[in-house]
Amino acid sequence: MLFNSFEFIFLFLPITLIVYFAVGRAMDKRWAFGWLLIASLFFYAWWNPANLAIIILSVCFNYAMAQHVIQRAEQPRRKWYLGLGIAANLSLLGYFKYANFFVDNWNALGGAPIHLQRIVLPIAISFFTFQQIVFLVEAYRGQAGDYDFLHYALLVTFFPHLIAGPIVHYREMLVQFNRPSLRRFAASHFAVGLTIFCLGLFKKVILADGVAPFANSVFGAAANDISLTVFEAWTGTLAYTFQLYFDFSGYSDMAIGLARMIGIRFPMNFNSPYKAANIIDFWRRWHITLSRFLRDYLYIPLGGNRKGPGRRHLNLFTTMLLGGLWHGAGWTFVIWGGLHGFYLIVNHFWQAAREKLGFDRTTVVGRAAARALTFLCVVIGWVFFRAESYQSATKILNAMFLGNGIALPPFLARKVEVPAALERLANVSFDGMFPNGLVDPSVAFRWIVILALIAWLAPNTQELMGKYRPALGFLKGESLASRARWLLWRPSYAWSVVLALLSAVALMNLWIGDNAEFLYFQF
Numbered sequence: 222m223l224f225n226s227f228e229f230i231f232l233f234l235p236i237t238l239i240v241y242f243a244v245g246r247a248m249d250k251r252w253a254f255g256w257l258l259i260a261s262l263f264f265y266a267w268w269n270p271a272n273l274a275i276i277i278l279s280v281c282f283n284y285a286m287a288q289h290v291i292q293r294a295e296q297p298r299r300k301w302y303l304g305l306g307i308a309a310n311l312s313l314l315g316y317f318k319y320a321n322f323f324v325d326n327w328n329a330l331g332g333a334p335i336h337l338q339r340i341v342l343p344i345a346i347s348f349f350t351f352q353q354i355v356f357l358v359e360a361y362r363g364q365a366g367d368y369d370f371l372h373y374a375l376l377v378t379f380f381p382h383l384i385a386g387p388i389v390h391y392r393e394m395l396v397q398f399n400r401p402s403l404r405r406f407a408a409s410h411f412a413v414g415l416t417i418f419c420l421g422l423f424k425k426v427i428l429a430d431g432v433a434p435f436a437n438s439v440f441g442a443a444a445n446d447i448s449l450t451v452f453e454a455w456t457g458t459l460a461y462t463f464q465l466y467f468d469f470s471g472y473s474d475m476a477i478g479l480a481r482m483i484g485i486r487f488p489m490n491f492n493s494p495y496k497a498a499n500i501i502d503f504w505r506r507w508h509i510t511l512s513r514f515l516r517d518y519l520y521i522p523l524g525g526n527r528k529g530p531g532r533r534h535l536n537l538f539t540t541m542l543l544g545g546l547w548h549g550a551g552w553t554f555v556i557w558g559g560l561h562g563f564y565l566i567v568n569h570f571w572q573a574a575r576e577k578l579g580f581d582r583t584t585v586v587g588r589a590a591a592r593a594l595t596f597l598c599v600v601i602g603w604v605f606f607r608a609e610s611y612q613s614a615t616k617i618l619n620a621m622f623l624g625n626g627i628a629l630p631p632f633l634a635r636k637v638e639v640p641a642a643l644e645r646l647a648n649v650s651f652d653g654m655f656p657n658g659l660v661d662p663s664v665a666f667r668w669i670v671i672l673a674l675i676a677w678l679a680p681n682t683q684e685l686m687g688k689y690r691p692a693l694g695f696l697k698g699e700s701l702a703s704r705a706r707w708l709l710w711r712p713s714y715a716w717s718v719v720l721a722l723l724s725a726v727a728l729m730n731l732w733i734g735d736n737a738e739f740l741y742f743q744f
Contacts (some may be wrong), residue, residue: 224739225475225736225737225739226731227732233260234479237380238483239351241404242406244402246406254371257483258371258375261379262277264383265378269344272343279313279350279377280353286305286306286357288370290361291361291368298500303357307358310354311354313346314346317343317548345383345384348388348549349377351388352388352389354392355391356376359391359392368391368395372391379480381477384463384739385472386476386508387476387487387497387510409689412712413478413686414480415478416478416710416720419478419723421471421472421478422475422724422727424467424470424471424473425475426736428471429465429736430464432735435460436458436461436607438660439617439659440457440613442659443457444608444613448616450620450655451620451622451626453659453660456666458604460668461607464740466494467506469740472741486690490508490692491509491681492683494599496676497592499568499571499572499595500568500598501562515540516540522652542558544561545557545559547744553605553608554603554605560601571705639653663666683695688710688711
């Protein structure tokens with residue numbers, strides 16, 4: 222069941238909320254939480270009921286393991302139980318997500334043939350596996366507090382974050398679960414949550430899905446060995462760059478909004494990453510809870526920056542390499558992760574050089590150049606992230622950086638005379654910018670420019686909602702209160718009209734089109 226579907230919006234969500242608040246008002250909050258747990262399991266089973274057994278067994282195993290880690294094991298054995306629990310989780314993830322990948326690569330290398338039936342990846346297994354590893358580590362460190370099976374099961378399966386995050390910590394949720402007021406309907410929480418949900422729905426259905434066809438056609442052409450022009454390659458790549466941005470931004474908003482409707486605040490997971498001035502800043506803004514997980518449970522255990530610059534750079538590269546592999550069982554994801562690891566190492570070298578040279582102040586032009594360079598590096602990385610194969614990615618990058626020559630528009634070609642020898646030398650063609658008919662250039666250009674302006678210049682959802690503490694980790698100082706007060710959301714007729722129009726446009730588009738999955742669902 223998708224957030225951007227009529228079944229979810231008009232059936233599942235209202236029934237779930239009405240019953241939750243009715244039960245919470247008439248009975249103990251544990252009954253209300255029990256209902257949320259049942260609803261969340263139903264939500265998960267909607268895709269494939271057979272996968273329900275996997276997540277239930279995983280939840281029960283990890284809770285029992287935490288019991289051993291915290292209560293029953295003696296001190297010397299606690300670390301052993303923790304290692305066993307983490308290994309079991311990673312083994313489950315490895316089997317379903319990577320078994321076919323490793324078997325295919327083994328067979329390709331000419332090893333003794335291994336025949337393995339195609340394994341269907343259970344949806345969300347990456348997220349609920351990481352979620353439970355966090356819990357085991359918190360239990361080992363004594364940070365989980367007064368843990369309860371119902372709270373824990375709800376934490377893992379809670380439908381707003383189950384499929385694609387954010388990855389939450391048990392200690393973040395425990396305080397909120399224990400609030401007596403949580404089971405009672407609060408108009409303020411519901412209004413804030415509904416607003417955030419509607420903004421996310423518009424981002425997904427209109428902005429992300431609207432630009433998706435341009436990306437799909439270009440990347441599909443590359444996979445089918447069609448030669449691309451520089452303009453086609455850049456159009457497809459930029460289209461995907463903004464499709465992924467608004468797809469994940471929209472999902473993050475919708476997840477935060479759904480939880481807020483019942484009074485729960487999720488941690489912030491997306492904070493205008495294309496406004497980043499360097500790659501370090503980008504990873505503090507993009508998929509924030511995953512970056513936090515990789516830092517706390519991989520980078521720091523590897524040694525972090527405690528063993529000198531060389532070891533720090535190796536740890537960074539290893540962390541990003543594994544982070545890329547986590548996103549998908551394919552070499553393109555490994556390359557994408559390694560590329561960002563390389564970016565981070567260069568970024569750290571540059572920061573160290575700036576400190577030594579005394580370049581402390583940054584001009585407006587310098588900041589703009591830094592953002593442009595960061596954006597270009599991210600765009601190059603997205604080619605590998607999206608491409609169906611390494612060969613497809615290299616074809617697109619080759620076309621982007623003039624490997625297939627320059628195709629000038631006809632109106633310009635008629636005004637420019639180039640000697641035949643120079644034309645051959647420069648590999649210049651005047652056959653047109655979009656000879657394959659993959660995209661409508663004027664429509665694609667408008668989409669890309671509009672989305673770029675929104676991503677670079679417009680306030681994000683958290684800033685708009687800043688007065689109402691939209692998410693954990695958001696600072697009130699980050700709101701627009703001091704810059705553009707009139708943009709701040711407030712319960713008003715004007716905002717009601719705006720949200721009604723945005724929602725109507727989104728729902729109308731759902732009615733006449735396909736409700737596409739969120740891109741991060743595949744991870």
